Amino acid sequence: MSAALRHVFLASLRRRRLATALSLFAIALGVALGLAVQLIHGAALDEFGRGMRLLAGEADLQVFGPRAGFDDAVYAEIAAQAEVADASPVLEIDARLPGRDISLRIFGIDMFRAAHVHPALMPQVDTAARETGPLAALAADALFLSPAARTALGIAPGEMLAVQSGTHALPLRIAGTVPAAGLGQELGVMDIAAAQLLFGRIGRISRIDLRLKSGIDRDAARRSLAALLPAGVEVLTPETAEAQTSALSQAYRVNLTMLAIIALLTGGFLVFSTQLLAVARRRQELAFLRALGLDRAALIRGLLAEGAVVGLTGGLLGIVLAYGLAGLAFNYVGGDLGAGYFRGLRPALRFDLRPSVAYVLLGVLAGVAGAWLPAREAARMNPARALRAGDEAEVFQSRPRAYLTPACLALATLLCFLPPLGGVPIFGYAAVAFLLAGAVLALPTLVQLSMGFLDGTRDVLWMLARARLAAAPGQAVVAAAGVVASVALAVAMAIMVSSFRHSVDGWLESILPADLYLSASPAATSGFLAPEMQEQVASLPGIAAIRPVRFDTLRLDTERFPVTLIARPVDGGAALPLVGATVTADSPDAAPSAWISEAMADLFAVKVGDVLQLPISGRRVAFHVAGIWRDYARQHGAVVIELADYRALTGDFNANDLAIWLADGAEPDTVAQAIRNALGDDTIKIASPGDIRAISLAIFDRTFLVTYLMEAVAILIGLFGVSTSFAGLATARRKEFGMLRHLGLTRGEIGRLLTVEGALTAAVGTAVGMVAGGAIALVLVEVINRQSFHWSMDIRLPLAGLVIFAGALVLLAALAARLSGHQAMRQSAVLAVREDW
Template sequence: MHFDSTRIALMRAVLGGTWRRPGRILLAVLAIAAGVALGLGVALVNQSALAEFEHGMRTLSGSADLEIRAGREGFDEALYPRLARLPGVEVASPGLEISSRVDGQPATAPPLLLLGLDVFQHARLQPALFAAGAAANAQNSTTRGLLDADVVYLSAAAANWLHLAAGDTLLLKSGLAAVPLRVAGILPGGAVDERLAVADIATVQWRFGKLGSINRLDLRLAAGADAASLRAAIAALLPPGVSVATPDEAVGRAAEISAAYRVNLGMLAAIALVTGAFLVFSTQSLAVIRRRTEFALLLACGLTRRELVALLVAEGALLGLIGALLGLACGYLLAGAALHYLGGDLGAGMFAAERVRLQAGGASALLYGLLGVAAAAAGAWLPALEAASRPPALALKSGDEAHLFARLEHARGGLVCLALAAAALWLPGHAGIAVGAYLSVAFMLLGGVLLLPALARRLFARLPSRGGALMQLAAAQLAGAPGFVAVAGAGVLAAVALATAMAIMVGSFRTSLAHWLDHMLPADAYVRAARAYEAGGMDVATQEALLGTPGVARAVFVRHRQIMLDAARPPVALIARDLPADAGQALVLVAGSGAAPAGLPLWVSEAMVDLYGWRPGQVVELPLAGRAVTATVAGVWRDYARQQGAIMMRLADYRALTGDTAINEAGLWLAPGAQLAATAAALRARISGGERLDIVSPGAIRGLSLAIFDRTFAVTYALEAVAIVIGLAGIAASFAALAAARRREFGVLRHLGLTRRDIGRLLALEGLLGSALAVGLGLVLGGAIGWVLVAVINRESFHWSMDFAPDWLPLAGFALAMIAAGTAAARYAGRQAASADAVQAVKDDW
């Protein structure tokens, strides 16, 4: 292609015209910037949290080649020497992990991970972990060696969190007992960033009642050993419930716990980018309307249609580049602030690191930068085609703007997109990501935009004529130029649909969670000695004392454990509790029966169906007490507390199989007339260590659970707000440009007797009708997308079902507010065009 001076001048004229409207350009740039910033910010937070998580796991494993793991209850330590003597095993380091709450901290405080290690063996795998101990002992005679019976070392993060230093005493809970340990030193800051305490394995076994048990074993293989054959030989020696994996597999298994949350948060962050692309589409479309005469002259002067399309798409891409660069900078700032104030899980409580360092994320920055540019270029592509498709002779005539974007009226294409949206729901998910469901959402939005003009033509042409002259003019304008409705309403439709869908999903989830809590918390009070993953519990004597406390009518005892069913997945929760004859009275059953079949009955959560394929009537093997026990799945229950799966069994069956008579918690029904405060005081006084009991009402548990829920979904509320603001800004910019393009029309109407106030009312009516259609269709699409989020995405991602329970009243209020805002924006945006000189406007038409 030959670029002479004339052609270059024509191209400069195309590119220069857009920048004369910096306000509208700024709006599109900010929309793209918001999408890029939110997407990159969430990606950086996810990457930083996972990097910190992986660093911690690899630090503890050191140079191990294989890791043997079990649930927190562990396995017989006699397995350790058998594996250590296998040919090809160079180093075998046993360990015992204990989660324990620091004594005196509130019930909601996170636990401290205490890691008991064989000092001599693990030093061969991770010598840096013990460097601080040697240095501290050499410099401070008051500290003690790690082999002493009451000595512990803290990571720097744990020491800062607990405000402890060498020589201080750390009190940890083991059920209702307090275990005092002497802080002998601080681990090197670069070695471990998690809140962690390290002690000799014998100390941990003795002080926490775990003599003879370990729950981890790290192996380093000899040079030249056949890793695959050795792994198979080790697996053959392991009892049920114990697995062997490489460090990489262990990291992936642990990261799977938060995978669904991270992926879906990233998908939600794309909402702003989608609405930003629609706003670029509107901005470029309106530029085509405003500059149609200019483009016609340029085409007549020798600029080719292909060059015009390329220049306009490049112009959109340039807007995207500016927005992407701004968004990248804001994304890093957003991620840094989120990590500082909310942590690596954005408040969801999934990561325990005290400080998560922000990762550079170069690949993510490049990806989201390119996505921003691509979104803007895609938004500019259709308007560019429209600008190049009009013959110059027609484009130079007045009134031609009514025929612009006629190709947007594509009802058949919209229906095809909706059919594809329905078909995409049948596509299988991949790695826990509901790929088909997300494609369905995209097709729904595209189909809605394509249907918008056809609906405008049909609906507004059928409006009754009793609304007065201005209403008839407004309806005729929108029915005669339905492409304008698509241009002005695309951003609003997308914003309303996505905001409505998110509101339906969050509201349905919250309602279902509240109902589930009401069903699962029937007692008057709950007494807990240790959480499911914490050390200790209440022995039989404590249970008897609890039952004999004045004010207690009856109690239901619960024991929590963790078991390993699959080496590639995180542990599954095992819950043993007193159950009524019909377990459905205590559980929210969604399949099967509450009646117990013959043999050993189990009731499993929905995650067990999705992840392990366990279904009612199926005979399964359950690893208990080092052996596989045959059981039958009696039913499936809804569980919002344990995403990786939970198994419920009768407490009597559990005790008969394991000999474990301890419990973690109990639900109490009070005697008539008894008060919770007085009964709680009696319990604390009657039971040894009763001051360490957590005694709470079901209302307090419910309130805390819902508060955690609201904090977790606070990010989605922010994303909804961004989408709405972008949509409203888009309708204001759209009507401003449309009003400017119709200056001649308004001049004629002024000569026919309409006042400036009438012109403003006309624009307000057009804004009212256009906004009502876009918002109405957005609500319908939002309801459909909300159903997809509730019924498909949540089930595939988080493995639980929920009731579809939208709160229609707030949604109706939201819709009315959006329509009112769109009407006001249209009237305000059209003031300049309505105030133009009528004579000059008509004169310009000739």
């Protein structure tokens, strides 16, 4: 394309500054949101992976057990194998810090063995601690903190840090640092024997890191060593262990990225609207170029170049916004956007070339895709006919293809029945895209039908508006395409989030039947309630009954993250939020019962009535699957067994939590204070069911903060689309408005005509978008959510909110249409009518 032609086409973007700017902004927002999510999670995953590699050190294989650990006699047996060059035992403790309401990962290591396997965990003794002797690192109270942990805790060398073991706060002396851990990992290191003694884990370890002898095949060694391990203990490669853990956040990351891409798609609709209007407004200009010898292909290339420039500029602007958003996210919500997957990590923002280039290209693709149909429309025109005034109306003559919408709906339905690929509901997202396409394609037909229902009114402005939309339904497509996409996305997300929140609230109510809940610490941390503590609580005045709960993890599959084991009184399943059918044991001698979560049923292909082998206390125990229950807390799966069965199998009578029922007339606050007086205030937490529900729902809302932001962006883009569309339509219809002025309509009446057209267009677009949004919400709840997180939910429509939203959007669209047409109504009626070539 010559320089002159490039100037002709690209100068058009400068002439329509508002429309170009809004299109740029829409694409920039989509690019910024998508890239920001990618940058945030990418940095968090990189730091997480670096931490996993740091902890693995130079290990070729790692032996993992349950959270409670396994017998350290396994270490001696594994270390003696011919394939093993070095073996280093590790005890990992998630230690709660009394009074701080946070926890610290502490690794108990064998200082002599660790130097050969993971030297990055080797501590450096401070000068003051070194004076206590050459074995200062082995002192029972010596703790070494990484630089990130020191910064987060605000603690200096030589100071004391209290950690919780059971319900006791035990002081540790900060004896030095773990310099190789870097600035992104918050952790502590101490001698393994001291850690076993301090946290009541005598004879227990969490894992063994292995270096193999030179020339040993790693896979063969893994299979050989696995045969020596007790049930529930697995040997994995460091890469497999990292992949298992990082896969937990995959669904969350993918869902946010897809939402951002849908926002970018909505920006593409806005480019389509502005480009089609530009083609209508410049129809005579483009026809003149064709008459001078410009061929169809060159015309298409020029118009596509306009879209590409808009996409490229918007993409580059989006890159800048993305890095700003990512920086704010790291400072205020963390590397997991509030979802809680990467606690204890401090990822650093850095420039990432590949995703930045990829999202710029996506912005260009959105711009070119938005310009494609308008370019084809311009190429189809007859130059001689288009040189005459009034031919621009041809642009808005819709060519409905009635078969496309049913075809899109049929494809979307079929895609919903396909399984996920690699755990990602790709076909579910494709179904969403087809539903959006079907809704937009249905607009011309639906506009004509809806305008027919308005026939019969005698108001002139309503008659003109209805006649205009009925005769040129393509105008509604131009103005309402962005509205349909943004409304559909916003409504779908509103229904999904409302359904999810309502289901979580009901789930919390069903699993929190007691009057008070006592927790020594979260399930994964170092606090627990010993049997004597449980008896002490049960004997306090005002307490009618207690029910202990114990947590652990079980490794069922080398390819999957461990599932959570919950031991509690279940009352034959009556105390669980069961879904679907249940079965009971045929005889008293049958295998004990277990109740699995929906996620576990999906991930491990287990159903009610199956026999499930659970590795407990180093041996496999057969359980009869009696039911499936709803669990919104653990997407990797959970299994519940009766507390009595657990205690009989393990001999473990400790508890993590206590559910407390009060005697008649007992005051919760009085009983809670009595418990604090008996056990101490810093090492326990007491909450009512209402408090737990409020905190849980607050966390839920914080987790979906980014989703709410994306909804707002989608709505904003939709309103931009209405504004720019009616601005362009008003300019393209200046001759029509001039004729109406000659026939007696005032500027104010023409403004009201545009207002009515804007309201009608937005009403149809909003109605179509809400129907499409309801269908997309079903896909989100029943397909995407189920395939991503493996839990079900009850559909709940926020009717009041949706009605208010629809009404507000129609009013705002009408106002936008009125304001956008202001410039066109200021011109002279005589000049407008005389405009011609």
